[in-house]
Amino acid sequence: xxxxxxxxxxxxxxxxxxxxxxxxxxxxxxxxxxxxxxxxxxxxxxxxxxxxxxxxxxxxxxxxxxxxxxxxxxxxxxxxxxxxxxxxxxxxxxxxxxxxxxxxxxxxxxxxxxxxxxxxxxxxxxxxxxxxxxxxxxxxxxxxxxxxxxxxxxxxxxxxxxxxxxxxxxxxxxxxxxxxxxxxxxxxxxxxxxxxxxxxxxxxxxxxxxxxxxxxxxxxxxxxxxxxxxxxxxxxxxxxxxxxxxxxxxxxxxxxxxxxxxxxxxxxxxxxxxxxxxxxxxxxxxxxxxxxxxxxxxxxxxxxxxxxxxxxxxxxxxxxxxxxxxxxxxxxxxxxxxxxxxxxxxxxxx
Amino acid sequence: xxxxxxxxxxxxxxxxxxxxxxxxxxxxxxxxxxxxxxxxxxxxxxxxxxxxxxxxxxxxxxxxxxxxxxxxxxxxxxxxxxxxxxxxxxxxxxxxxxxxxxxxxxxxxxxxxxxxxxxxxxxxxxxxxxxxxxxxxxxxxxxxxxxxxxxxxxxxxxxxxxxxxxxxxxxxxxxxxxxxxxxxxxxxxxxxxxxxxxxxxxxxxxxxxxxxxxxxxxxxxxxxxxxxxxxxxxxxxxxxxxxxxxxxxxxxxxxxxxxxxxxxxxxxxxxxxxxxxxxxxxxxxxxxxxxxxxxxxxxxxxxxxxxxxxxxxxxxxxxxxxxxxxxxxxxxxxxxxxxxxxxxxxxxxxxxxxxxxxxxxxxxxxxxxxxxxxxxxxxxxxxxxxxxxxxxxxxxxxxxxxxxxxxxxxxxxxxxxxxxxxxxxxxxxxxxxxxxxxxxxxxxxxxxxxxxxxxxxxxxxxxxxxxxxxxxxxxxxxxxxxxxxxxxxxxxxxxxxxxxxxxxxxxxxx
Numbered sequence: 061x062x063x064x065x066x067x068x069x070x071x072x073x074x075x076x077x078x079x080x081x082x083x084x085x086x087x088x089x090x091x092x093x094x095x096x097x098x099x100x101x102x103x104x105x106x107x108x109x110x111x112x113x114x115x116x117x118x119x120x121x122x123x124x125x126x127x128x129x130x131x132x133x134x135x136x137x138x139x140x141x142x143x144x145x146x147x148x149x150x151x152x153x154x155x156x157x158x159x160x161x162x163x164x165x166x167x168x169x170x171x172x173x174x175x176x177x178x179x180x181x182x183x184x185x186x187x188x189x190x191x192x193x194x195x196x197x198x199x200x201x202x203x204x205x206x207x208x209x210x211x212x213x214x215x216x217x218x219x220x221x222x223x224x225x226x227x228x229x230x231x232x233x234x235x236x237x238x239x240x241x242x243x244x245x246x247x248x249x250x251x252x253x254x255x256x257x258x259x260x261x262x263x264x265x266x267x268x269x270x271x272x273x274x275x276x277x278x279x280x281x282x283x284x285x286x287x288x289x290x291x292x293x294x295x296x297x298x299x300x301x302x303x304x305x306x307x308x309x310x311x312x313x314x315x316x317x318x319x320x321x322x323x324x325x326x327x328x329x330x331x332x333x334x335x336x337x338x339x340x341x342x343x344x345x346x347x348x349x350x351x352x353x354x355x356x357x358x359x360x361x362x363x364x365x366x367x368x369x370x371x372x373x374x375x376x377x378x379x380x381x382x383x384x385x386x387x388x389x390x391x392x393x394x395x396x397x398x399x400x401x402x403x404x405x406x407x408x409x410x
Numbered sequence: 411x412x413x414x415x416x417x418x419x420x421x422x423x424x425x426x427x428x429x430x431x432x433x434x435x436x437x438x439x440x441x442x443x444x445x446x447x448x449x450x451x452x453x454x455x456x457x458x459x460x461x462x463x464x465x466x467x468x469x470x471x472x473x474x475x476x477x478x479x480x481x482x483x484x485x486x487x488x489x490x491x492x493x494x495x496x497x498x499x500x501x502x503x504x505x506x507x508x509x510x511x512x513x514x515x516x517x518x519x520x521x522x523x524x525x526x527x528x529x530x531x532x533x534x535x536x537x538x539x540x541x542x543x544x545x546x547x548x549x550x551x552x553x554x555x556x557x558x559x560x561x562x563x564x565x566x567x568x569x570x571x572x573x574x575x576x577x578x579x580x581x582x583x584x585x586x587x588x589x590x591x592x593x594x595x596x597x598x599x600x601x602x603x604x605x606x607x608x609x610x611x612x613x614x615x616x617x618x619x620x621x622x623x624x625x626x627x628x629x630x631x632x633x634x635x636x637x638x639x640x641x642x643x644x645x646x647x648x649x650x651x652x653x654x655x656x657x658x659x660x661x662x663x664x665x666x667x668x669x670x671x672x673x674x675x676x677x678x679x680x681x682x683x684x685x686x687x688x689x690x691x692x693x694x695x696x697x698x699x700x701x702x703x704x705x706x707x708x709x710x711x712x713x714x715x716x717x718x719x720x721x722x723x724x725x726x727x728x729x730x731x732x733x734x735x736x737x738x739x740x741x742x743x744x745x746x747x748x749x750x751x752x753x754x755x756x757x758x759x760x761x762x763x764x765x766x767x768x769x770x771x772x773x774x775x776x777x778x779x780x781x782x783x784x785x786x787x788x789x790x791x792x793x794x795x796x797x798x799x800x801x802x803x804x805x806x807x808x809x810x811x812x813x814x815x816x817x818x819x820x821x822x823x824x825x826x827x828x829x830x831x832x833x834x835x836x837x838x839x840x841x842x843x844x845x846x847x848x849x850x851x852x853x854x855x856x857x858x859x860x861x862x863x864x865x866x867x868x869x870x871x872x873x874x875x876x877x878x879x880x881x882x883x884x885x886x887x888x889x890x891x892x893x894x895x896x897x898x899x900x901x902x903x904x905x906x907x908x909x910x911x912x913x914x915x916x917x918x919x920x
Contacts, residue, residue, distance in 0.1 A: 257780070261780045261783070262779050263772060266764065266768070266781065267768075267771065269757075269764065270757045270764065270768055273758065273759045273760045274757040274758065274759075276754050277754050277756060277757050278757065278768070279736060280716065280748055280755070281736070281740075281823065282737045282739075282740035282741070282769050283768070340757065340759050
């Protein structure tokens with residue numbers, strides 16, 4: 061009886077327990093796991109994923125999905141590079157040669173615009189959010205292929221592109237072989253903090269929770285639900301573009317499949333981190349836990365030289381496990397909390 | 411009742427069920443005889459739902475025995491309970507709306523022909539005949555979604571009776587029903603009782619108990635507070651048993667009535683209301699009543715922008731009222747408490763704090779657009795204290811509160827917007843006796859602060875207790891207006907007006 065009382069609390073913070081457990085497991089499995097290079101690698105991998113998850117969290121909390129964010133990432137990374145590099149081989153860009161700073165601004169606006177289009181179709185067009193963003197996922201990926209004819213666009217060895225690589229490639233602080241703080245990791249950390257503040261301490265975030273929890277009641281409370289949902293999609297699109305910029309810096313040369321399949325990891329990280337797919341529930345801190353857990357597992361399996369096929373299987377199992385945890389949360393939260401509330405409320409005065 | 415019918419079909423003896431921190435059932439004994447309608451009463455959280463969950467096998471009791479038709483059932487689960495003939499008819503019966511009535515009646519046991527094809531002819535014929543046996547005269551080829559809630563409940567009861575139910579639990583069946591359907595349902599239930607069917611009847615409406623039940627068991631704080639034949643008990647006694655105290659009805663003294671706040675002139679909306687003339691004054695409580703669909707509910711939702719308002723003139727504080735959305739209504743100082751608490755009132759999974767401050771977040775913003783959390787907490791805890799919201803903390807999810815406290819959370823949310831006009835749509839629906847009184851007191855306090863209050867309700871006694879004026883709608887028109895200070899208002903007068911009797915016809919018939 062006593063132990064069962066703590067189950068909901070445990071389920072809510074399970075992510076951190078698992079993270080520590082998994083971390084210790086890999087430390088014993090691989091001698092190089094606990095090295096500064098590897099830890100940096102985990103954080104670097106978590107950086108791109110983290111930005112996508114922050115954007116996705118806003119949309120999920122409002123009770124919607126944004127499946128298109130991985131394509132938005134790909135298109136924006138590619139488009140930004142295209143604007144910077146020459147049209148000649150080996151760059152295969154657009155030959156526009158615009159200022160890289162301008163190009164960064166352009167892609168962030170472009171990503172936000174894709175999000176706005178998603179939001180318009182869903183709120184004004186009254187179309188199903190899952191299908192709309194799934195269609196957007198296909199459209200953007202297809203456009204990306206048509207645009208480049210399948211050829212990668214490369215900024216390697218083209219000096220002006222250095223600025224474009226700053227976010228994904230440079231470090232703020234580095235002592236060789238000892239410590240390295242990549243710009244991207246710091247940026248993602250900041251975005252999580254801002255995301256947390258916006259979600260919990262700004263009207264926008266609070267209204268988003270209400271919309272995800274009960275849209276009709278939110279509307280009857282004087283909330284412009286459609287506008288808030290559109291704003292959530294704009295944030296998701298803009299952050300996907302930012303993640304694209306960061307990833308572009310890491311890879312240097314952009315293939316048409318950049319970001320392909322990322323959305324599964326994004327959803328898994330969010331759900332493992334406690335973001336409810338029904339909307340209205342979840343925190344940025346939890347989402348961060350989900351991101352770190354998946355990045356740690358990914359890196360650990362890599363070091364253990366697990367075959368890529370089995371990595372897929374394990375990722376699938378992790379998503380299922382996340383859904384299992386989510387189901388347990390629903391199951392345990394209700395009766396337990398209800399009994400507690402009944403017990404705590406003073407009964408009628410006699 | 412005949413003596414041969416007096417054997418108990420269900421006997422629950424010394425049932426104990428504890429949850430962490432609360433003894434939900436403390437040695438409860440409860441029995442239902444063959445051919446009786448046994449009312450089970452109690453406030454929310456008194457233990458009646460838990461007791462029914464034990465009977466339907468959803469909860470396993472910690473101790474105690476359950477006997478159904480004389481047979482002891484241990485380790486009852488939902489499947490076994492069903493087999494033993496325990497049938498639950500919920501407020502909204504579970505049917506497949508897109509299928510015909512016949513298919514729903516036969517779902518799971520459709521008559522088949524050779525080759526596994528459904529024998530449609532036989533199914534329709536048999537279904538018609540079977541429902542006919544229970545005096546349900548209805549075309550079984552109609553779609554389930556086209557039936558009324560009352561028809562659905564009757565079909566569900568009949569379906570339970572085909573399956574030879576020992577006892578049928580009716581859980582607040584009349585809450586979603588319009589008045590005339592309630593009578594129909596009662597008539598039907600009484601007829602089935604005459605044939606030997608037994609019912610457990612759960613309701614918050616005490617008048618109904620006297621109308622339909624034979625026996626009554628009252629629960630309070632997890633124990634049985636009293637058992638009695640209905641003919642040996644009075645309504646005040648029943649209320650005392652339920653609440654554990656002498657609950658007086660809340661009578662509101664008329665206060666000072668101020669200037670007109672909302673003036674409606676010649677408002678029309680086809681299919682909803684016609685030529686509405688209505689003024690709400692500061693400090694006044696006005697009751698709006700009528701048959702379901704006769705106009706008051708539509709007017710309330712129209713004014714709040716949940717439905718179109720129609721054409722005509724509406725002035726709020728001498729300025730033209732801009733309708734169309736709850737956002738603009740709240741901005742102009744018109745707040746609405748919805749009838750559908752779960753659908754429109756609360757965000758159940760969010761905390762009391764989130765719910766109460768939801769409509770005033772803009773006023774809590776400080777620099778950088780951040781919510782001033784100290785100010786927010788002060789606001790919420792003030793409302794928790796003033797309205798007497800019983801909750802372990804302001805971070806508790808609203809879904810864990812009782813119905814009455816959930817309703818108070820909605821009232822707090824509305825009051826926080828400091829409205830000039832407050833429209834309450836069936837504010838006491840689904841809340842217990844004690845909470846009803848408290849809610850009415852809150853309404854009174856708001857009116858004393860100068861809010862113009864309108865209450866849409868068909869609880870006539872409540873309207874008479876708190877309103878300065880009662881406006882009666884009939885088929886979309888305001889047919890009568892009663893003023894408390896001008897004439898004594900009686901239930902009979904109100905009912906006559908609700909049924910469409912105008913002043914002229916009353917005078918003519920006298």
